[in-house]
Amino acid sequence: MPSARTWIKAVSSGAVLCIGGPALIIWVTPTEEEIFKRYNPDLQKRALATRESRQQEFDVFVRQLREDSKSDKPIWTVQKEAELKRAEVAAQARRDERDAVAAEAARRQAEVRSSAN
Numbered sequence: 001m002p003s004a005r006t007w008i009k010a011v012s013s014g015a016v017l018c019i020g021g022p023a024l025i026i027w028v029t030p031t032e033e034e035i036f037k038r039y040n041p042d043l044q045k046r047a048l049a050t051r052e053s054r055q056q057e058f059d060v061f062v063r064q065l066r067e068d069s070k071s072d073k074p075i076w077t078v079q080k081e082a083e084l085k086r087a088e089v090a091a092q093a094r095r096d097e098r099d100a101v102a103a104e105a106a107r108r109q110a111e112v113r114s115s116a117n
Helices: 004-028 032-038 041-069 075-116
Strands: none
Touching: 041 075
16 A cells, blocks of 8 residues: 555645646636737727627527527427528528519519500
């Protein structure tokens, strides 16, 4: 059986590794603000200009994930179904828009024909 000295060395070495490793990573990793300050001015302007839209997109994404996770089905199945539904709605909107443009063209054509007579 190992001596008490060996146990003390093993426990202290483990503590240094388990506590010191993550502490070193936290100390070395720059914050988002530090990274942003290292950007050149053009990138800073572009990042500031798109920050709000990216945040809104992320909020929508998280909200959609929360809604999808309420289902009993696996998340990837629910997301696939939601994507198919969005694609179907978008296709219907394109068809409606195309039909509206065709109806407007037919109306104008009839108007021109009636004014020519």
